Amino acid sequence: MSEKNYALVKVLLLIFLGIWMLFTLFPLYWQLITAFKSAGETNLTVPTFWPDEWHPENFIAVFADKSNFGALIDSFVIATGNTLASLFLGTLAGYAFARFPRQAGGENLSFWILSNRMFPPVAILIPMFFLFDAMPWGTDSHISLIILYLVFNMPLATWLMMVFFRDAPRELEEAAYLDGFTPLQAFRRVTLPLVLPGMVSVGILCWIFAWNEYLFANLFVGSAVRTFTIVIPTFTNGSQTLWNLQMAFSLIAMIPPVTLFILLRRYMVRGLSLGVVKG
Amino acid sequence: MAGITLKNVNKIYPSRYGPVHAVKDFNLEINDGEFVALLGPSGCGKTSTLRMIVGLETISSGEILFDGRRVNELEPRDRNVAMAFETYALYPNFTIAENLSFPLEVRGMGEAERKKKIDKIAQIMRLESILEQKPPMLSGGEQQRVSLGRALIRDPDAFILDEVMSHLDANLKFQMLHDLKILHRELGKTMVYVTHDQMEALALADRIAVMDHALLQQAGTRNEVYREPANRFVADFIGEPPTNFFDMLVRRNGNDVNIVSEDGAISFSPPEKLTKVLATNNIDAVTLGIRPQHLGLSGTDGKSCSLKAEVHINEYLGERSILTLKSGNETFRALVPPYTSAKKGETVKLHYAPEDLMLFDAKTTNLIA
């Protein structure tokens, strides 16, 4: 490629990235400025692109109802609990599918598990409600959502962990058996460290899904347990939507996943690029 | 210390396309302290055999004994054998020192003692300078030495080495062959060395077991497999360049026996021993083998018999030359001194000693005598 063509490609790339950034960053920008506006300013017919007056006290106002902070905690408990359960089950199942495909039901079973992830969740909304309602802990509890989200996160975790385990050379485990390890020791000391970056990425994906889930949470919980996603729509004043408070609260709710992502991004990149194991 | 006995060992893998019979009725006795090479082309079942010996694969039928004790049911960790893998199989997340330390740690050895052993192995395998590095940083040769070191460190009864030099370049291989030979001499431990490279097998082993198509073809000393190959496959597989084979007919004329090609262009006179055998049996079609090394241009040192052929190619390879020759329909090779000046189209007279002829039954391919 000539020098000139190269420059052209660069310009086109920048234009493309610019347009793309506009699409992705504009909602964030809008969220940010709305969070600082007064309620009146959010409802102007001609919207303002920069707040006339800054109202940082919005971020305190969202906690006027003390239980709103509890909703963040509830979401955190549910997301974390579900992530741990998904990782535990997904790792064991993924290992079985990767190492003992025949004994573990073959490709059909592993694909069936993945296909659970593919149907539209609304389809099972009502049946699930009745099912969980019949459980001793009812629907309005942490454990109900922790278990329910397994329907979505466990297949994902199983499938991805299976891919990671397939990548981890079997011979390393065999070498460990000969070195004197029991199968469990070999799994823990040799194989698990190899798939750890992958596991962290899977964990983040599960956690973010559970953290953001609205549809099921809205139906299942609401009194004893409230997730932040169902709290956001409650910021209204009569028939008026308090966009500023909704945006402020959702900004606060963005902090945990963003922090998580920044802290673990090195694992994430390694885990989601091919060949996790090669290190 | 352990002698290893394989008795009618079979390995049948289930697979989607039906069962794969990877090892068939394998019988072999490996003596204590012996260096045995398991030699054969890729896919012939060498790795499967090894994996059954160390316990990574179940034995479909038959028995494996260590010093007369049946080990079929023992877990790998209870057999006290060490294996080095073709891919080295070093634990990538741990340093070389940790890699070496694992087999000791899991046996409950104390830290101080472990350190002493690691230092000793590091010295033997020349690993001192890389103990704190991690495997992915090392060259193939270094990884190979670590992998051997890890096998050595816990003092196993037998070493099983699977194609450990397949990925090393020629120079390094030469060095490793030497190291391994010395190591075996010093330790006096049973070693089973799997390879598809006959050069490695000939260089290292006291005894060579040649495999093909899941079957053990021959087990014998280097000299036996080279001089008296059990069948055509062994004769073909061992030796470089490969043995020349001719499809021949046996012509009997009273007590006189001649071996002649179908078009009559080539004839060999068999040694007395062979003549006797052929005179008494009724085999008519044979495959005759003679190694390129055993065909010479001069008739000295007992190479009394000769045949004529036309030079087709004269390849100069530095320390020797390979002549590709034609006679009638047959093409064959002779290994000659490097300065040979035979030109294409020239007719030369080739000498051989009748004892160097190998005769195989054309049907069964087994050695006749």
Ligand SMILES: Nc1ncnc2c1ncn2[C@@H]1O[C@H](COP(=O)(O)OP(=O)(O)O)[C@@H](O)[C@H]1O
């Ligand atoms: N786990 C397995 N399942 C099915 N077939 C196998 C398995 N392992 C090896 N084989 C087959 O068994 C034969 C022998 O393989 P192997 O022992 O690895 O040969 P080698 O080490 O001599 O190259 C090959 O045809 C191979 O495809």
Ligand SMILES: [Mg+2]
């Ligand atoms: Mg192999």
